[in-house]
Amino acid sequence: MLQLPLPDDSDNPIKLADWLELYALISADSSASEGNLERALQRSGQYKTERIDALCAEVVSELGPRATAARRAYPFSLYEGVLSLKGNKEDFITYIFCLCLSYFGDKHKKRDQVFPRRLFEDLAALAAKNFLSGDSYRFAAPRKDVPSFKGALDKLCTRMGEGDRCKQQDTRSAQDDNLDVVAWRHFPDQLPGKLLLWTMRNW
Numbered sequence: 485m486l487q488l489p490l491p492d493d494s495d496n497p498i499k500l501a502d503w504l505e506l507y508a509l510i511s512a513d514s515s516a517s518e519g520n521l522e523r524a525l526q527r528s529g530q531y532k533t534e535r536i537d538a539l540c541a542e543v544v545s546e547l548g549p550r551a552t553a554a555r556r557a558y559p560f561s562l563y564e565g566v567l568s569l570k571g572n573k574e575d576f577i578t579y580i581f582c583l584c585l586s587y588f589g590d591k592h593k594k595r596d597q598v599f600p601r602r603l604f605e606d607l608a609a610l611a612a613k614n615f616l617s618g619d620s621y622r623f624a625a626p627r628k629d630v631p632s633f634k635g636a637l638d639k640l641c642t643r644m645g646e647g648d649r650c651k652q653q654d655t656r657s658a659q660d661d662n663l664d665v666v667a668w669r670h671f672p673d674q675l676p677g678k679l680l681l682w683t684m685r686n687w
Contacts, residue, residue: 486510488524489587495535497542501550502587504543508560508567509580518544518565540565554579578607602626609665612681618669619643624685625659633659644668646676660685 486507489499500521508516518540525536544565551558559576560567573580581603590600605624613620621640630636641647644666662685669679 485524488528494528494530495539497539497546499587500539501543501546502583504547504567505560505583506587508569509573514569516567578611581607605664608683609667612665612667612683616667616669616679616681618667618679620665620667622665623660624664627660633661636660640666644678645670645674646678 486503488494488503489496493499503524504516504518504521507520508514521543522536522540525531525539531539544562547560547562547567551560551562557576557579559569559571559573559579561570570576585600585604590604592599592601602624605622609620609622621643623636623640625631625633627636630639664683664685667681671678
């Protein structure tokens, strides 16, 4: 049985919607209903009946916009409060990864070879590249290709065709200066100046 969100998030419709989607992924029939959530909330003993009814309604309301926003990438069909997996889990890896990141967090565990934040940054770089139909670069540290801040900035300038490399200054203490991903799209003339997108870390 998938545990409900931790106490700090137990009254959060977004977290409870995450819980219901995960429940559908691990259930034997690949589905989850509003009733599953209602029974789980009742068993927890934390809520009065009125609050349970309200939370279930809020969760169903949260799921609709997710399906609309993700479109074909949304793993579930939603009908009368029932989530059903549309196909193979492997076809929706991107959504499922982000769902797990939202529910379980992005903290790296000691001796674990999986780094959730880095995976998300790699995914964000690929998504930004496809969104712009251009190119992208994951600037966030640590970087395997160019470990130093100056080297990474020089590489970014070269790939974008913008700027004249990094100015000569002390960058030894800089890692990425909170810059995660840069994406761009050249205009047909290939001259300096282009459509540009970047993301800054706020965690």
